[in-house]
Amino acid sequence: MITRSLIIASIMLSASSTMSFAGGENVEVMHYWTSGSEAAGLDVLKQLLEKRGVTWSDSPVAGGTGMNMVQVLRARIASDTAPSAAQMHAQQVQAWAAEGVLTDLSDLAKKEDWAKIIAPELVPLISYNGKTVAVPVNVHRSNWLWYNKKVFDKAGVQPPTTWDEFNQVSEKLLAAGVTPLALGGQPWQEADLFENVVLGLGGADFYRKALIEQDQEAIKSETMVKVFDQLRVMNKFVDKNYPGRDWNLATQMVIKGEAGMQIMGDWAKGELSLAKMEPNVDYGCSPAPGTKGDYVWLTDNFGFFTTKDENRVKGQMEMASAILDKDFQEAFNIKKGSIPSRVDVSMDKFDFCGKAAYADRAEAQKTNTSLPSLTHNAATGATKTGVFLDVVSTFFETPTMTSQQAIDQLVAGLKSAE
């Protein structure tokens, strides 16, 4: 009886875990793009693949930060039933590649000359030990400042170009009875502010040393003290209900005119256009203070998991190739609010801010100031990123903590994250 129930149990288990498809090329795609505009963007890819004879099997795992998806993905990989492809941030590509579970796309990359068409700063992060292991879908920019034009006009202020100006503008907005900065008190949103202040006060070289290389000198430097001092000053520019607020609710505050500005990646555009706000008319986009000429990027990539099933491999290659299709890049990125990962796509149909982002990226590539975002897993691995998130969030929400204490915690935390 025991054996019988065990056998039944094992049959049930295996039936539910092997997702086999009857013949034909197919891809099972795991992702967390479940919001309206994101799902619409993926639909374009799905249709494109179906035209090429590849069946799409959707495995969405909701949850904006992707942590839920990672949990499911790990269980699937550990039980040897990995999906064909999964969405991942730049550093997650590196982590999965280090586990040796990603399919080598080098042949396809060579055939389609990816080295020439993909933005050059992305190439090292989709490569591992000389092999191409992932394909970037989009590029978001994190150093954007969004502001409500009516509010700014009323208060008689211009978008700030340095952090000093930011403080002056904020004081004026406070005097006008408006919350200067719309912020959600979640660790990643506070870390977004932090990386923009690091870049704005310290410049690109300091950003590289402090956040990408975690150089001790840079982290212990006077500049870093100033960065934390600036964050402390910004405590008084947010309303008191900010802890725990989602980023889109913060964007709503700018839309309604309750707040003057928000520092957020260009996914904020989705909220703004849903509210029928026109770029450069109702709202403005300018680089975050002190970061003009710099471009802080983050990407979503698809990595493909090794499989022996030939139909699945073919499906994977078709999907990788379709992701870099010019029409898809254009259609998807317009919907998502990002810009293409390719450098040769026509930007005519993009909005004002999209065009500006694309032009700024080209400029930053020339001056070597196109930098990976810390908060969004492009600059360094999850463990060290986590240390920054913990310290910055604790600092921002604990008024009694000094800048030096924050730096000490950073140093200690990074040491134990080695």
Next chain:
Amino acid sequence: MQKGHTVAMSFPDAGAFADGSTPKSDLRLWLGKNASQLALAPSVVIVLVVIYGFMIWTGVISLTASKMLPNYSFVGFAQYDRLWSNPIWQIAVSNIFIFGFLFIGFSTAIGLALAILIDQKIRAEGFLRTVYLYPMALSFIVTGTAWKWILNPGLGLERLLHLWGWESFRFDWLVNTEYAIYTLVIAGVWQSSGFVMALFLAALRGIDEDLVKAARLDGAGATQIYRRIIIPQLGPTFMTVGVILMQQAVKSFDLVVALTSGGPGNSTNLPATFMYTQTFGRDQMAVGAASAIMILMTVAAIVVPYLYIDIRNNRDER
């Protein structure tokens, strides 16, 4: 397999042949005697593997260098070192003690008070009982979300009282790093005290009326009767309530996620949320496992002596 199958099918009448003398009936006799053990065997196997097996596995993982996926290169107790040097873990540990003591204390006190009040042969008792018990039917996610709105100063209670004209009223614990942990206690107590009340009410109803009457004849007042006679008899119920609430406190994860997500500024992390973040968000599977083992050890330190006393008492009674 086939044989096992037929035996299992004819199992209910096994007892009818118990005194038979055919060779087949020996097996039936044995089966009849051990039916309950056999029926329980699959669940015992599942419990052994799924609970105790994975406990051991988690212990093994906590001694390795596992990051994203399990790997078996052992590093001794290095992960425990890293765990205890992590400031967020230290916050989580002190939080679980604050939360645990207050949650268990207030739930028990309020639950007992409600039970005593309801026990006064009042009208509409059934209705009131249901009202107090209702929060238990909600999941912690719902409780957490509702209290997040109620306690948000710009949205809930504070704003409401401001609108009613009490301008100086302040209640901003939810957004204050020092007090946010107490909002978890408020929501948890709201959810659980009705359930505690039900347990105490059942126990109160089980108390011998004659004892109470005798005490009353001797001139004891209501307070004295409860303090000296009734409450001391509720010992076992206190124990049950304590153990149930403790395991709720230790595993509370959903409440934190819904109410504060660990914020503001990481001030409301509990060991369970820390474990989840480390394992799935920070690629620190081994540190996550080490924290899980620490939680297990803490619970074991409290539950094992309890079980030991319980088992010994049972044995003495026999």
